[in-house]
Amino acid sequence: MRILYLIHQFFPEYPTGTERFTLDLATAMQRAGHCVRVLAWSAGKFPFSREEHGVLLRDYSYQGVAVTAFRPKQERPHFDFHMENDAGLSRLAQDMLPDRYDFIHVSHLMRTAPFVLSAIENRISYLVTLTDYYALCYHATLRNLRHELCAGPKAGKACAKDCRLPWMPDGYLTRRISSAGMILSKAARITTPSRYLAQTVRGEFPDLEIEVIRYGISMGGSQRQRKRYSKKSPITFAYLGALIPAKGVHVLIKAFRKLRDPKCRLKIYGIAELRDYFLDLLGLAHGDCRIAFCGPYESRPQLYRILDSVDATCVPSIWPDNYPLVIMEAQARSVPVIGSRIGAIPEAIEDGVNGFLCKPDDPQALYQVMNRIVDNPQLLSAVKRAIPAIRTVEEEAVEFESLYYDMLKKSPIPAKEAVL
Template sequence: MKIQFLIHQFYPTSQYGAETYAYHLGLGLQTQGHQVSVFYRENHLPRQFGLRQRLLEEELEVDGLPVHRVFLNPRYGVGRGAFFHFLTTFYNPAIEEAFARHLDRLRPDLIHVHHLLYLSGGLLAVACRRGIPVVATLHDFWYFCPNAQLLRPGGEICGQNPTLHCGACMKALYGGRIPRAILPLGAPFFAWTRRHLRRAMSKVQILVAPSQFLLDEYVRQGYPADRMIMVEHGLPEQGLDQIVRSDELAYPVRVGYVGSLTRHKGVHVLIDAFRRIPPEQATLDVYGSPDPFPEYSADLRQLAVGHDHIRLRGAFEHGRLRQVLQDLDLLVVPSLWYENSPVVIQEAFSAGVPVVASRLGALPEKVQEGVQGLLFEPGDVESLAQVLSGVLADPGQLMALRQNLRGYRNSFDEHLNRISGLYESLLSPRAGR
């Protein structure tokens, strides 16, 4: 089967959750005999990109995965300013034309969408006109929330009708001199944007959500429940299941965070809570690149000043993941937004590392409280400090959580079979193929 992945960004320049999942899924499907290729837009323009050049396309290979990436010259966008910058996050005729040429050349049997941000909703119509079935995995809320996180500029979680606050988000995200007085007038436009993307996604035959929470949110926003299915993300073990854990707990306990250093991930909440933990009880290692959000990273460093047991380690190559998790006794996921299915939780469980997570979004689905880890109230420094202090003062509890994870099983082969089974259901004679 020839499968075309569509994603907003990809390896090697971007290695966040959606990209990591798509990367491993693509490699895994190849081991089953499928031909998988990736189409994505690269936002970091190369030096050889001429000022008068509209579009640049490149073919490359990432660990055996054929990749077709496109660079779009912003001078040839649909306009200038914050409004048009926002418009190009979901509407790009030039990319639609490039994708049409790519499909006509490659002729895939099926398309698997992982994200359309900065690509174009019209890509699905391009596929539909060629009779190519489409599966889409939902990774966040972008198809009905411009910033994909259901968070307002001040960090508050959006309520039942996020459209009312979209104008303020556009101003915060994309800049531009937008008079505050006209921001409420943006609501009808954003309502249209959501309808536009929902119409585009109506061409998807199967919508896959990695959590029940995410599935329910999309149904609440008008997406058809009969075309949605919940399938937990799958990842290869990467040797994590071979880590040998001691039957005794040594102090100081090694606590860690692995992920993006951005405010909605709540790293400042973790560091603030950890300032109350005695150094002889535990250390905290924070892994993540400071480059995407340097001001926030500087705030984190300042927050940790005077607390030598809190260490900001920076980013690491993904090949070092096993060593990083082997050196941890406890992982914290202190998110302030509705997380859906953080792959780092699966990786931690595979490595025998219990997780302390915010009681928010899909995290209570992913971390069974008292069995695989513990939960705390999101954004509440005192709540997190109390949970950490409690588990650090009771080594038996932490060892029991670790013991429970010895039976954790994340079968990547089963996940691959589940996904390829969805593909086959669309290509069977009964599906009209």
């Protein structure tokens, strides 16, 4: 099969969850003998090599997977928000898509809608995997401008009431939801890794059929951490992910600073995407030498080395997070996770059995869980034993491959010889 993976951003510029899901799946499909390419927007941190239809392009390989990075030379204002066509990208899509691919797997709709709309026009089948709420919410987090959790767009009416920005013309947000609904309704298949996200999207678009396919992890020879704990074991907590408000890193720092044990540590790994927020985090941590900002990580071997050096990971999200991949990565290494009781996180963690849950956006609640562990590190030994075997990316790929073949059988037109 000839598969195009379409995503809003990719390695090496962006090494977060949706990007890792796409890389792992593309790699697995390539190993299975399929021809794959990733098409991704780029921030331009690396030089582009050519231009077509007013779109800057760069071809490269990442861990053996072929990638084409794109960025409009004259990018429209607020490009990240739009779910509509773009003249240059539409012309590029008309050149790139017809006859080259059997189908498209859309890993994210941000910045990629013009390619999906071109696929619809050219009757090219596509599958959409929803990894967050972008189809419903331009924030992708279901939190409004007052930082309150949102019950859904209500055909764009709730968006217009609570999330309209000054530059948005009348009807913009209702048109955006309508466009998202049309794109999803024309997809050959829709998948998501969590029941929670499937239910949330169906709350807005009740006629959609959404299949839950859990993430798989590329184990890469990973072995479970076998550390055992005594009453006096020092504890190192870690955060691994994007340093953005929705992930609740500020909540974690506030909770950790309540701990009185001088031997405990907090290591924070991730990309500082928002300068002002990162400065706020530095301010919250100032004066506590137990807290270390360790920068980003990129590869799974590097991630597993980090996990081997810590005792528990924290996922303190304050938005309804959709089955964070880092939970499975930690569990694959037998590292217990402390997560917020919100979104799909409880689908991966059974409180007090294979991990810990606490109230979201509540430093005191998170502190109480962390303090229990610091006071009784032996709790971790019991939790580690209860962490089940983790699903592999090969198992995940088998499910997707089955969907792909089913899509080919129902494809409206056969693809011709591909040029990848």
